[in-house]
Amino acid sequence: MNIKKIFILIFIVSIIGLTIVQYQYLKIGLNLAQVQFNQKMGLVVNEIKLGLEQPNQLTFLVGKAITNDNTYFKLSIDSVQDASKYFMHDFLKDKLLQQGIKTDFTYIIYARDSTDYLKFPQSYGNDDSLLRYPIPLEGYLPNLVEKGLILELQFKNLHKYFLFQLNVLTIPSIIFLLAICAVIFWALRFFYWQRNLITTTNEFINNLTHELKTPVFSIGVATKILQDKTGGEHEEIIHIIRDQVNKLKNQIDKVLELASIESKKNFIKKSVLDFKPFLLKLINDFEQLARLENIEFVAEVQGENYILNCECAHLENAISSILENAKKYISKKNAKICFSAYKENNHLIIKIKDNGIGISEKDIPKIFEKYFRVSSGDVHNVKGYGLGLNYVKKIINFHKGKIIVHSKLHEGSEFIISLPLKVNGK
Ligand code: ADP
Numbered sequence: 570m571n572i573k574k575i576f577i578l579i580f581i582v583s584i585i586g587l588t589i590v591q592y593q594y595l596k597i598g599l600n601l602a603q604v605q606f607n608q609k610m611g612l613v614v615n616e617i618k619l620g621l622e623q624p625n626q627l628t629f630l631v632g633k634a635i636t637n638d639n640t641y642f643k644l645s646i647d648s649v650q651d652a653s654k655y656f657m658h659d660f661l662k663d664k665l666l667q668q669g670i671k672t673d674f675t676y677i678i679y680a681r682d683s684t685d686y687l688k689f690p691q692s693y694g695n696d697d698s699l700l701r702y703p704i705p706l707e708g709y710l711p712n713l714v715e716k717g718l719i720l721e722l723q724f725k726n727l728h729k730y731f732l733f734q735l736n737v738l739t740i741p742s743i744i745f746l747l748a749i750c751a752v753i754f755w756a757l758r759f760f761y762w763q764r765n766l767i768t769t770t771n772e773f774i775n776n777l778t779h780e781l782k783t784p785v786f787s788i789g790v791a792t793k794i795l796q797d798k799t800g801g802e803h804e805e806i807i808h809i810i811r812d813q814v815n816k817l818k819n820q821i822d823k824v825l826e827l828a829s830i831e832s833k834k835n836f837i838k839k840s841v842l843d844f845k846p847f848l849l850k851l852i853n854d855f856e857q858l859a860r861l862e863n864i865e866f867v868a869e870v871q872g873e874n875y876i877l878n879c880e881c882a883h884l885e886n887a888i889s890s891i892l893e894n895a896k897k898y899i900s901k902k903n904a905k906i907c908f909s910a911y912k913e914n915n916h917l918i919i920k921i922k923d924n925g926i927g928i929s930e931k932d933i934p935k936i937f938e939k940y941f942r943v944s945s946g947d948v949h950n951v952k953g954y955g956l957g958l959n960y961v962k963k964i965i966n967f968h969k970g971k972i973i974v975h976s977k978l979h980e981g982s983e984f985i986i987s988l989p990l991k992v993n994g995k
Contacts, residue, residue: 580753584746591742598738602731609668610722614704616664617720622708627653627660632713635678635686650687658689661722672730674722678706681717693725700724775828778821785821789814823956826883827939830963837880837967841991844875844884844917851885852908855892864896864904871911876991879968884988887964888919890957891984895923897953898982916970917988924981933974937962 621628633639634653639646661676678687693699702722711718724730732739792814796807830837852868859866877884895906907922928936928943935941942955965972968988976982 577757584750587746591739591746594742595735595739598735599728599731602734603727606670606727606731609670610702613664613668613670614702616667617661617704618707620660620664621706621710621720624709627656628709631657631678631687632710635710636713654687654689657687672724672727674724676720676722678710678718678720680714681719684716686714686718693723696725698725700727771828771831774824778824778828781817781821782825785814785817789818820954820956823954823960826886827956827960827963830960830967837883839878839880839968841876841878842881844877844879844881845870845872847881847885848875848888848910848919851888851892855889855908859896859906862896862904864899864906866906866908868908869910871909875910875912875917877917877968877988878991879988880964883964884968887961888921888986890961891921891986894957895921895925895982895984899923899925900979900981912990915990915992917986917990919986919988920983922981922983927978927980927982928974928976929978933976936974937972 621631624632630649630653633641634646634650637646639649642649644652657678658676661674665671665674675689675691675693677685677689679685700723702724704720704722706718706720788810792807792810796804796811799807849870852870856866856868892906892908899906903924905924907920909918909920911918932943936943937958938955939959940955941959942953962972965986965988970986970988972984972986974982974984
């Protein structure tokens with residue numbers, strides 16, 4: 570499983586985990602709301618008991634209604650009962666509101682022998698999910714009917730009521746969770762879109778470079794034929810053409826090499842060998858070039874042999890690219906390039922130091938990026954495509970090595986490569 574899939578998996582698991590945690594919090598919240606509701610109901614029950622214990626306007630009216638006595642009022646007994654039902658409902662509602670309970674309810678007053686005395690018109694029937702609070706009445710009303718009376722408060726859909734109370738927490742949690750998902754999905758879409766764009770651009774550049782190979786080869790052959798035919802005439806012009814064709818060929822090869830490393834189609838084969846002779850030859854060639862350009866070149870190669878598991882040609886190319894850059898980005902006066910190679914902690918260390926134009930601090934992290942070129946100052950004078958160091962980095966990574974850069978603008982740069990040595994052929 571690749572790293573991207575692992576990240577997506579971690580993200581999905583985290584979102585599911587977060588949802589479960591939120592759900593558990595919601596359940597705990599609901600339980601707490603229920604406990605709090607019960608505590609409030611305890612207070613309400615006491616208040617109701619006290620309110621109905623003594624004779625007062627309400628208990629007097631209810632008393633008349635439950636004893637079917639309309640002698641006091643000039644009204645039918647039905648009207649007295651209706652009025653008392655609504656007054657009682659308002660009394661209960663008021664007591665509930667005093668404790669902050671604002672939900673639908675109904676009530677019934679019945680005797681212990683199951684005779685119903687007063688029933689609010691709105692009835693919830695015999696639903697099992699009903700929450701019932703039976704309140705045994707004392708004092709005036711039970712004395713009136715000479716029976717134990719119970720006032721039962723009934724609540725329905727309390728979960729909805731609790732959820733509504735918790736909405737302050739649940740709705741923002743859901744919104745934030747959805748926002749996280751939306752942002753991550755957007756980022757992933759953007760990432761895949763960008764990856765497709767990079768792949769398409771790379772494919773286009775690689776195809777174009779391939780197409781350029783044939784004309785470049787033909788120009789090379791034609792120049793050779795022209796040189797033979799003219800027999801030394803126009804040598805200078807032919808030399809320029811050959812020079813430029815060679816440069817173009819080198820750049821095309823670099824692009825194609827990079828493409829082959831990136832696609833891994835062209836499997837690079839490593840073999841265990843002593844890299845030191847190759848390194849010495851490379852230094853020797855470079856020394857001659859440096860002498861031609863009046864650059865002081867100091868090389869120090871320590872240690873008997875450098876046994877590496879490597880692809881020799883690519884590794885040579887990579888080191889040459891750094892040396893080439895040291896030559897390209899040199900300052901005009903007292904140009905000096907130092908090369909050193911030695912063994913340290915089972916690693917081959919190669920250092921290439923120049924006193925050239927240097928690289929600014931902000932550009933150092935970018936120089937290994939494909940197509941990156943420092944875009945200011947004298948660097949414009951030097952031609953290039955920003956492929957060299959990207960190639961170097963890929964080759965060093967392919968050899969499980971490391972490359973770091975120390976550089977200061979106008980003072981110079983030092984590239985340090987570290988490659989694991991093969992110890993006892995292992
Ligand atoms: P190119 O040389 O083709 O531009 P590279 O990938 O080799 O591409 O280098 C990337 C950039 O890093 C160059 O454009 C240059 O600005 C900077 N650079 C590389 N080597 C050196 C160096 N030795 N001294 C100063 N700048 C360097």
